[in-house]
Amino acid sequence: MRYLLVLLAFTLWADNWPGWRGPTANGISAEKGFPAEWSPTKNVAWKTPIPGRGRSSPIVWGDRVFLTADIDGDILPGAKPPIHLLEGKEFLHPDSQGANRAHQLVLLSLDRKTGRILWQKTAYSGQVYDDRHKAGSYAAPTPITDGRSIFAYFGSEGLFAFDYDGKLLWTFKPGPIKTIGMGPGTSPILDGDRLLLQCDNSEEKKSYVIALDKKTGKTLWRVDRPVNITWNTPLLVNGALLTAATEKVIAYDPKTGKQLWEAPGIKGNAVPSPVSGNGIAVVSAGYPDKYAYAVGAGGKVLWTYAKGTAYVPSPIFYGPYVYLMTDKGLLTCIEAASGAVVYEGKRPPIPATFLSSPVAYDGKILITSEDGDSFVMQAGPDHKVLATNSIGEPVLSSPALSKGMLFIRGKDHLFAIATP
Numbered sequence: 475m476r477y478l479l480v481l482l483a484f485t486l487w488a489d490n491w492p493g494w495r496g497p498t499a500n501g502i503s504a505e506k507g508f509p510a511e512w513s514p515t516k517n518v519a520w521k522t523p524i525p526g527r528g529r530s531s532p533i534v535w536g537d538r539v540f541l542t543a544d545i546d547g548d549i550l551p552g553a554k555p556p557i558h559l560l561e562g563k564e565f566l567h568p569d570s571q572g573a574n575r576a577h578q579l580v581l582l583s584l585d586r587k588t589g590r591i592l593w594q595k596t597a598y599s600g601q602v603y604d605d606r607h608k609a610g611s612y613a614a615p616t617p618i619t620d621g622r623s624i625f626a627y628f629g630s631e632g633l634f635a636f637d638y639d640g641k642l643l644w645t646f647k648p649g650p651i652k653t654i655g656m657g658p659g660t661s662p663i664l665d666g667d668r669l670l671l672q673c674d675n676s677e678e679k680k681s682y683v684i685a686l687d688k689k690t691g692k693t694l695w696r697v698d699r700p701v702n703i704t705w706n707t708p709l710l711v712n713g714a715l716l717t718a719a720t721e722k723v724i725a726y727d728p729k730t731g732k733q734l735w736e737a738p739g740i741k742g743n744a745v746p747s748p749v750s751g752n753g754i755a756v757v758s759a760g761y762p763d764k765y766a767y768a769v770g771a772g773g774k775v776l777w778t779y780a781k782g783t784a785y786v787p788s789p790i791f792y793g794p795y796v797y798l799m800t801d802k803g804l805l806t807c808i809e810a811a812s813g814a815v816v817y818e819g820k821r822p823p824i825p826a827t828f829l830s831s832p833v834a835y836d837g838k839i840l841i842t843s844e845d846g847d848s849f850v851m852q853a854g855p856d857h858k859v860l861a862t863n864s865i866g867e868p869v870l871s872s873p874a875l876s877k878g879m880l881f882i883r884g885k886d887h888l889f890a891i892a893t894p
Contacts, residue, residue, distance in 0.1 A: 491534040491874040491881075493618030494661035494707050495831065500749050501790045503835040503875040510850065512880075512891045514866040519879065519892040520589030524582070529614035529829075530661075532883055534876040535621050538592075538638065539584040539890075541883065542613040542626050547576030547599075555605040558654050558676060570605035570655030577602050577612055579628045581636060586879070589890055593640040603630035603650050606657025609829075609870065616661040616707075616872075618669075623688065625669055629658025633671060635691060644691035648684075652676040652703070659705025659745065665715075665728045668694060672717055674744075676703035683708070683717060683726060695731035699724065704744035706788070711750040712771060718757040719744050725773065735773035741765045746784055747831075751791035754810050758798065760785040766798055768813060777813025782806035784828070787841075792834040792853050803828050803841055803849070805857065820857040822849045831872040842869050846884060865889050 495501040509517045526545035555573035579598040617626040627633045630651045635643040654676045669688045674681040681699040701719035708717040714725035723737040742759030758766035760783040768776040782798040798806040806818040826843035842848040852858040867884035874881040880891040
């Protein structure tokens with residue numbers, strides 16, 4: 475009986491897209507039957523206007539779709555971000571903005587079949603602590619759900635738990651988190667009844683990782699971290715919580731917070747999230763240095779690769795291969811077990827830039843550019859573009875896949891792509 479309950483829970487999780495990069499947090503769907511082609515007038519089941527701005531991905535559970543948004547408010551006289559230091563000197567990123575005005579941070583629930591907005595709830599409204607990148611959003615972290623509650627994170631402004639009727643259940647305030655004026659990025663993850671959150675800070679000695687009781691929001695454990703700001707999302711792999719930072723890659727016991735092992739840092743800014751498969755994890759960074767490496771049990775480095783990585787998009791681990799992608803969409807395929815390069819630097823058919831991370835399904839890999847063009851490619855050792863599709867709207871978020879439908883968040887709309 476216990477086995478059947480576990481199997482049922484796994485099946486429910488796998489059929490949905492509950493959080494950042496799906497049921498395994500690796501961007502992979504085990505389903506088939508997704509449309510091969512789409513356009514603004516073809517295979518669009520529905521298209522719903524979404525208020526404000528958001529970089530978070532949609533998540534899907536059953537007949538619901540959830541996503542977050544950041545709605546700009548009025549200028550607040552005297553409001554400004556904290557002072558940031560870089561190498562001991564005051565630093566203001568030229569693309570930082572946002573802390574001088576009020577913001578309304580919201581969670582939306584949509585009907586999966588029709589796209590109708592069922593409710594919109596405000597998690598936070600008012601002044602924000604730090605700036606964000608001009609192309610970013612305070613609604614950049616992707617929410618997560620267990621089928622009963624939705625957990626939405628907005629950086630310094632808080633983590634908020636809602637039920638499926640939109641009732642606020644609890645709130646967790648992580649404290650002021652400096653992001654060098656780039657805004658939040660990391661998404662919460664779930665491990666049983668634990669909600670795990672990486673709260674890294676550009677202010678020295680104020681980073682930490684924390685586990686909360688998902689039912690109450692109470693702290694189960696909290697561990698300080700000797701690292702600087704990260705924007706990526708940690709990953710559960712081989713029974714450990716894997717975190718990747720510039721200075722160190724550290725694995726923790728998700729039940730207790732005890733450090734299990736550590737490995738060398740990823741050298742560059744910690745924006746791409748780790749991926750895993752077959753007991754191997756791959757971590758990467760794309761700026762200022764391009765660098766990726768595979769790590770096995772106990773933190774053993776298996777191989778390294780010093781090109782082909784992205785500043786923002788995460789890699790994808792599909793089958794026996796890891797696919798690295800640059801911000802221009804150039805793909806490199808590496809045999810995960812050995813580190814052997816299968817192919818590298820394969821270009822998309824249209825020159826473009828990418829912020830969205832790839833997804834994989836049914837022997838295919840999908841990458842979507844900022845222009846809203848999606849390139850469907852054959853997975854495996856031979857690089858082949860199978861189709862080029864577009865929603866006709868800029869895309870800055872990663873897609874979600876569930877029950878034959880592909881959900882793409884454009885600049886102004888959420889699109890559901892499905893075969894009639």
